[in-house]
Amino acid sequence: MLFAGCLLLLASCQGPAPAPATATTTADTAVAATTDPLASWNEGPAKQAILDFVKRTATEGSADFVPMPERIAVFDNDGTLWSEAPMPPQMAFVFSEIKRRAPIEPELAKEPMVKAALAGDMATLSTGEHHDGLMKLLALTHAGMSVPDYQTTVRNWMNSFQQPKGGVGLGGATYQPMLELLTYLRANGFKTFIVSGGGIDFMRVFAEELYGIPPEQVVGSSAAANFELVNGVPTLTKTVEDIFLDDKAGKPAGIHRHIGRRPIFCGGNSDGDQAMLEYTTIGNPHPSFGLIVHHTDSVRETAYDAKPPVSGTLITALQAAPERGWLVVDMAKDWKVVHSR
Amino acid sequence: MLFAGCLLLLASCQGPAPAPATATTTADTAVAATTDPLASWNEGPAKQAILDFVKRTATEGSADFVPMPERIAVFDNDGTLWSEAPMPPQMAFVFSEIKRRAPIEPELAKEPMVKAALAGDMATLSTGEHHDGLMKLLALTHAGMSVPDYQTTVRNWMNSFQQPKGGVGLGGATYQPMLELLTYLRANGFKTFIVSGGGIDFMRVFAEELYGIPPEQVVGSSAAANFELVNGVPTLTKTVEDIFLDDKAGKPAGIHRHIGRRPIFCGGNSDGDQAMLEYTTIGNPHPSFGLIVHHTDSVRETAYDAKPPVSGTLITALQAAPERGWLVVDMAKDWKVVHSR
Numbered sequence: 001m002l003f004a005g006c007l008l009l010l011a012s013c014q015g016p017a018p019a020p021a022t023a024t025t026t027a028d029t030a031v032a033a034t035t036d037p038l039a040s041w042n043e044g045p046a047k048q049a050i051l052d053f054v055k056r057t058a059t060e061g062s063a064d065f066v067p068m069p070e071r072i073a074v075f076d077n078d079g080t081l082w083s084e085a086p087m088p089p090q091m092a093f094v095f096s097e098i099k100r101r102a103p104i105e106p107e108l109a110k111e112p113m114v115k116a117a118l119a120g121d122m123a124t125l126s127t128g129e130h131h132d133g134l135m136k137l138l139a140l141t142h143a144g145m146s147v148p149d150y151q152t153t154v155r156n157w158m159n160s161f162q163q164p165k166g167g168v169g170l171g172g173a174t175y176q177p178m179l180e181l182l183t184y185l186r187a188n189g190f191k192t193f194i195v196s197g198g199g200i201d202f203m204r205v206f207a208e209e210l211y212g213i214p215p216e217q218v219v220g221s222s223a224a225a226n227f228e229l230v231n232g233v234p235t236l237t238k239t240v241e242d243i244f245l246d247d248k249a250g251k252p253a254g255i256h257r258h259i260g261r262r263p264i265f266c267g268g269n270s271d272g273d274q275a276m277l278e279y280t281t282i283g284n285p286h287p288s289f290g291l292i293v294h295h296t297d298s299v300r301e302t303a304y305d306a307k308p309p310v311s312g313t314l315i316t317a318l319q320a321a322p323e324r325g326w327l328v329v330d331m332a333k334d335w336k337v338v339h340s341r
Numbered sequence: 342m343l344f345a346g347c348l349l350l351l352a353s354c355q356g357p358a359p360a361p362a363t364a365t366t367t368a369d370t371a372v373a374a375t376t377d378p379l380a381s382w383n384e385g386p387a388k389q390a391i392l393d394f395v396k397r398t399a400t401e402g403s404a405d406f407v408p409m410p411e412r413i414a415v416f417d418n419d420g421t422l423w424s425e426a427p428m429p430p431q432m433a434f435v436f437s438e439i440k441r442r443a444p445i446e447p448e449l450a451k452e453p454m455v456k457a458a459l460a461g462d463m464a465t466l467s468t469g470e471h472h473d474g475l476m477k478l479l480a481l482t483h484a485g486m487s488v489p490d491y492q493t494t495v496r497n498w499m500n501s502f503q504q505p506k507g508g509v510g511l512g513g514a515t516y517q518p519m520l521e522l523l524t525y526l527r528a529n530g531f532k533t534f535i536v537s538g539g540g541i542d543f544m545r546v547f548a549e550e551l552y553g554i555p556p557e558q559v560v561g562s563s564a565a566a567n568f569e570l571v572n573g574v575p576t577l578t579k580t581v582e583d584i585f586l587d588d589k590a591g592k593p594a595g596i597h598r599h600i601g602r603r604p605i606f607c608g609g610n611s612d613g614d615q616a617m618l619e620y621t622t623i624g625n626p627h628p629s630f631g632l633i634v635h636h637t638d639s640v641r642e643t644a645y646d647a648k649p650p651v652s653g654t655l656i657t658a659l660q661a662a663p664e665r666g667w668l669v670v671d672m673a674k675d676w677k678v679v680h681s682r
Contacts, residue, residue: 069549069555072557147597191557200598200601201601204601208410214410215600215601215602216413216532216557216558216599216600216601216602217557218601222598224594225594225597225598226590226594227590227591227592227593227594227597227616227620228590229619229623232623233623233624234593234619234620234623234624236593236594236597236620242583242585244583249567249568249569250568251568252568252575252577253565253566253567253568253577256488256566256568256577257541257563257566258557258599259556259557260541260542260545260556260557260559261556261557275568278570278575279568279575279577282570282573282574282575283574283575
């Protein structure tokens with residue numbers, strides 16, 4: 001549901017000013033210098049709850065000990081591991097690609113939805129029940145090319161991204177406290193996965209570098225890639241067939257499809273994550289932990305829940321949190337810093 | 342393509358004599374006592390080629406060194422890691438389930454294809470282009486129940502399986518030399534995956550115990566599992582929707598879907614594995630290794646290639662092997678022992 005509601009944002013989508021690429025950092029090295037594994041979390045109940053859970057599940061002999069292979073942790077990406085405001089980076093990529101390619105691809109430029117995008121014509125892009133125009137743009141930028149070509153395009157673009165209140169490049173959109181949480185979980189034998197409505201091939205380009213999460217531990221929305229030998233060369237071509245939407249009830253389904261066992265730790269930030277929070281925490285034979293990142297910080301980030309800037313309302317999951325025992329992280333109060341750079 | 346050609350076998354499918362469950366063994370402990378990592382392989386070019394490849398890709402400073410995250414190894418299951426003759430174990434499970442359930446489920450027993458199966462009526466089961474009867478049996482035994490219920494059923498059944506020339510239980514069908522190869526690769530920083538035409542949920546029940554491969558590293562044929570809260574309980578229900586066939590060109594597609602990068606080691610035994618052998622070895626920027634298990638041993642196992650007992654011809658992949666540089670393992674000559682017990 002990456003594009004639901006994105007129409008409001010299209011007008012402001014003029015693309016960031018290109019910025020020079022800087023040295024990359026990884027989740028694991030970013031916190032190597034500190035002895036507090038969650039140094040960017042303020043002292044308080046939220047931080048303590050995480051520390052307590054990890055200690056009791058990862059300490060052999062503890063009544064709540066969970067064997068290492070069962071220590072599966074899953075995290076939504078947009079709004080949970082990095083900023084999705086003012087728009088999810090993948091959406092910025094789509095518009096950036098349309099702008100980059102239209103001048104050099106006459107056939108593409110003739111496409112009505114491309115014209116509409118370039119003209120900022122929201123009415124045309126919003127036609128149809130499923131925002132057909134935006135889905136068309138997604139298809140144009142995410143299908144019809146080989147997997148390596150697509151990955152190269154994302155890689156060439158990613159350092160030009162600018163999160164308005166964060167740092168340069170895609171890494172500048174990531175949340176430092178969440179990077180520390182990922183690293184801390186891994187240091188305690190957890191296997192960390194992304195489970196996001198975003199495109200699986202998109203995220204796999206940078207997940208290892210930004211989050212320390214290898215491609216095989218990225219679960220996302222996807223479509224089939226077709227394999228054939230083209231002039232003797234093995235070629236995987238991205239298509240729009242067999243679309244899998246890794247959102248809402250699709251998230252537990254995606255977890256089952258890719259991981260095959262129940263997580264014991266789940267982090268999300270919207271109602272789209274509620275099903276995987278439920279799957280993780282209700283009736284789990286192991287101790288489990290649900291975490292919701294609540295966007296309460298209008299100064300360092302963007303404050304929203306019921307009315308998000310693009311997609312991903314947080315209403316029902318927030319209501320359910322007390323009963324379910326999910327930790328609601330108050331970004332403004334619980335995080336010492338927000339972005340990793 | 343698990344069931345292609347299985348009609349020939351149906352007549353002999355009277356099910357194994359139930360045998361008592363014995364202590365289980367894992368791939369990693371099975372060879373712990375030896376210093377030769379491939380102790381069940383006879384000395385010779387096949388064994389040496391494997392040792393050489395692993396040494397040059399896993400030794401830092403070697404010209405062919407491959408960084409650890411890129412050391413992805415994929416293996417077919419039926420006929421590669423365990424015996425598929427006289428029939429793949431999953432097929433034995435299907436008929437065993439039909440026999441077990443028909444007497445206690447009147448509605449199931451009325452199903453024409455169930456009657457046909459119980460009567461050994463091959464003509465009825467073979468109707469339709471895609472062996473509709475057999476597909477129906479597969480659906481009846483693999484969909485319509487929750488994931489945990491299905492897994493429990495497989496677990497309850499697996500120790501009664503008897504590979505005719507192997508040991509008791511599903512573990513008795515596994516190949517000792519391949520278990521050693523998996524362990525040896527992992528000891529050298531390879532991440533091992535199953536990439537099989539068999540059912541992903543079926544294999545995940547035992548892959549960790551038999552092969553040391555966790556559920557999240559099992560790629561197989563699959564259908565959607567639907568998530569919902571049933572009376573407040575998170576429930577994943579197996580369906581026959583969105584079927585993914587992890588065979589032939591579906592294998593590289595499955596590798597991309599689940600792993601997201603190219604393997605550098607691939608083992609198979611049939612033409613259904615040819616596409617993933619090609620994907621692994623043709624034009625790979627890293628050094629790569631393709632391996633074909635050739636079923637040449639009519640004494641300790643079953644000898645076949647062009648005419649397999651059930652499915653999985655080995656014709657074109659065998660022809661391509663010399664040109665592609667794939668190692669063809671001669672089971673009769675290269676393996677000191679075949680089954681692990």
